[in-house]
Amino acid sequence: MYKVFVGDKPIILTTQVEEETNFRNYLLNTVNLVKVIRKLNTTSLKEARLIHKNPDKLLKKFLKKLPNVIAGGGKVYNEDGDILFIYRNDKWDLPKGKAERHETIEQTAIREVTEETGVAGLQITKPLDTTYHIFKRNGQYKIKITHWFEMKTNFSGNLYAQEEEGITKVSWLNTNETHEALQNSYANIKLLV
Numbered sequence: 001m002y003k004v005f006v007g008d009k010p011i012i013l014t015t016q017v018e019e020e021t022n023f024r025n026y027l028l029n030t031v032n033l034v035k036v037i038r039k040l041n042t043t044s045l046k047e048a049r050l051i052h053k054n055p056d057k058l059l060k061k062f063l064k065k066l067p068n069v070i071a072g073g074g075k076v077y078n079e080d081g082d083i084l085f086i087y088r089n090d091k092w093d094l095p096k097g098k099a100e101r102h103e104t105i106e107q108t109a110i111r112e113v114t115e116e117t118g119v120a121g122l123q124i125t126k127p128l129d130t131t132y133h134i135f136k137r138n139g140q141y142k143i144k145i146t147h148w149f150e151m152k153t154n155f156s157g158n159l160y161a162q163e164e165e166g167i168t169k170v171s172w173l174n175t176n177e178t179h180e181a182l183q184n185s186y187a188n189i190k191l192l193v
Contacts, residue, residue: 002059004132004143008187009040011134012049013058028052033065037134037141063143066134070099071146072109075128075192076119079154083178083193086116086161087169092181094189096146097165105147113151117170118160124149131188148192 002013017025026036028050036048052058073096076084085092097112099105110122128148134141159170173181182190 002062002132003187003191004062004134005187006037006040006134009045010047010187011036011040012047013062014049014051015053015055015058017051018049022046023049025049025051028058028061031065034141063145065143067140067142069142069144070105070108071096071144072099072105072107072112073097073146073148074109074113074122074124074151075148076113076117076122076151076153078152078156078172080172080174082172082174084113084117084119085171085173085178085181086167087171088165088167090184092185092189094148094192096148106149109147109149110151116162116165116167118158119153119155120157121153121155122151123153124151126150128192131192133186133188146188 003010004013023046026048029052031050039045040048050062052061073094075094084095086095095113095116097108097116099108103111106124113122114120126149128150131146131148133144135144161167161170178193182193
């Protein structure tokens with residue numbers, strides 16, 4: 001099973017057909033994905049489920065439905081165990097961004113965290129889950145596939161918000177502050193943190 005978010009509403013990729021309550025079932029092979037996205041955005045529908053009999057083909061078939069954007073990002077810890085957050089579009093988020101040609105996804109994640117926050121000396125400690133969400137750019141829906149990594153740093157310099165990316169604040173948040181920030185964050189980020 002996979003979850004792909006449209007805003008905070010999930011599209012569940014699954015092999016299980018369940019009785020519809022506050023969600024709708026669709027066959028992955030024949031679904032009009034744009035219609036499903038619009039329905040999630042404009043109705044009280046809580047989620048959509050795309051069904052395919054082969055669990056090994058679920059994600060692959062889904063990702064062919066829309067253009068993909070590959071991104072890398074970091075859940076970064078400092079020496080105090082605080083997590084690095086950015087504030088963009090009136091929500092708390094983790095730093096991430098689009099992969100450039102000829103760089104590994106790990107290089108993308110480190111570059112993007114540094115560019116968006118000013119934090120240097122990043123070291124990847126382990127890979128985290130990959131998240132999926134649908135966004136609209138220039139009138140076209142796309143699927144962002146974000147590869148996340150846990151990172152650590154002993155950086156103690158000034159934080160820098162990359163304003164041209166719409167970031168208005170960068171902060172190290174302790175456990176209580178993180179819990180509070182997640183009340184105003186994205187579903188994918190809540191799953192990661």
